[in-house]
Amino acid sequence: MSELKIIVTEDGSHSLYNADLNETYHSFHGAVQESKHVFIKEGLDYLKSEQSLKQINVLEVGFGTGLNALLALEWANENQVEVNFTTLEPFPLKAELYEQLNYAQFISGENVHAKFLELHRASWEVLERQGKCFSIFKTIQRLQDFNTENKFNIIFFDAFAPSKQSEMWGLPVLSTAVGNLVDGGVLVTYCAQGQLKRDLKYLDMEVQTLPGPPGKKEMVRAIKLKEAE
Numbered sequence: 001m002s003e004l005k006i007i008v009t010e011d012g013s014h015s016l017y018n019a020d021l022n023e024t025y026h027s028f029h030g031a032v033q034e035s036k037h038v039f040i041k042e043g044l045d046y047l048k049s050e051q052s053l054k055q056i057n058v059l060e061v062g063f064g065t066g067l068n069a070l071l072a073l074e075w076a077n078e079n080q081v082e083v084n085f086t087t088l089e090p091f092p093l094k095a096e097l098y099e100q101l102n103y104a105q106f107i108s109g110e111n112v113h114a115k116f117l118e119l120h121r122a123s124w125e126v127l128e129r130q131g132k133c134f135s136i137f138k139t140i141q142r143l144q145d146f147n148t149e150n151k152f153n154i155i156f157f158d159a160f161a162p163s164k165q166s167e168m169w170g171l172p173v174l175s176t177a178v179g180n181l182v183d184g185g186v187l188v189t190y191c192a193q194g195q196l197k198r199d200l201k202y203l204d205m206e207v208q209t210l211p212g213p214p215g216k217k218e219m220v221r222a223i224k225l226k227e228a229e
């Protein structure tokens, strides 16, 4: 595991800096701001309004700091929608690192830091319930090796940037990801590169380029077309 350092992003929330990759886990302009915008507003809120699902299966690529899982947990409770959250992470964080992360300060709700720690302390490779509306399955796997019979309504594609981890954004890995979606399923990501959009179209996705979070011009939401479309 490479050396990781806590940094403070522009909205005051923490992120991590990976010295080997010279890369951060979130936008420097604001970690919480970015995650709320890309994955919650343009992801879960969109899915709820468009498809009125009572249960949403989420696949996250990269558990990392656990920020997206925490936001999804709070969203599930607020919206009273059952969220089954599966998350892949080949390099789990050490407790001394995640225990210091300050996300609870930016998220309203009761005992948010305790819930955040519970998400991290949940066993790997075991499905665990966390409250009334949320379950989490954390697995120490790379997306490239992930094999499941489950289908997902939404993928939080939160890999390191294409310039740092290009293999995650190539057609073979994207195809694995998209293959795990139901028809009408959605992939959201902070990245809006032309090649990514072309590849997603090639994989029969409808690609939407949306305004990004503060400091980032654009992001992508892609919807898996139904076979007849």
Ligand SMILES: C[S@@+](CC[C@H](N)C(=O)[O-])C[C@H]1O[C@@H](n2cnc3c(N)ncnc32)[C@H](O)[C@@H]1O
Pocket (backbone or CB within 6 Å): 024, 025, 026, 035, 061, 062, 063, 064, 065, 066, 067, 068, 088, 089, 090, 091, 141, 142, 143, 144, 158, 159, 160, 161, 168
């Ligand atoms: C940009 S960070 C985002 C992490 C997380 N979503 C967060 O908010 O902190 C990318 C994450 O992907 C993980 N990762 C690296 N290679 C991966 C792979 N092959 N499959 C799945 N995740 C991977 C990294 O360890 C890191 O935690």
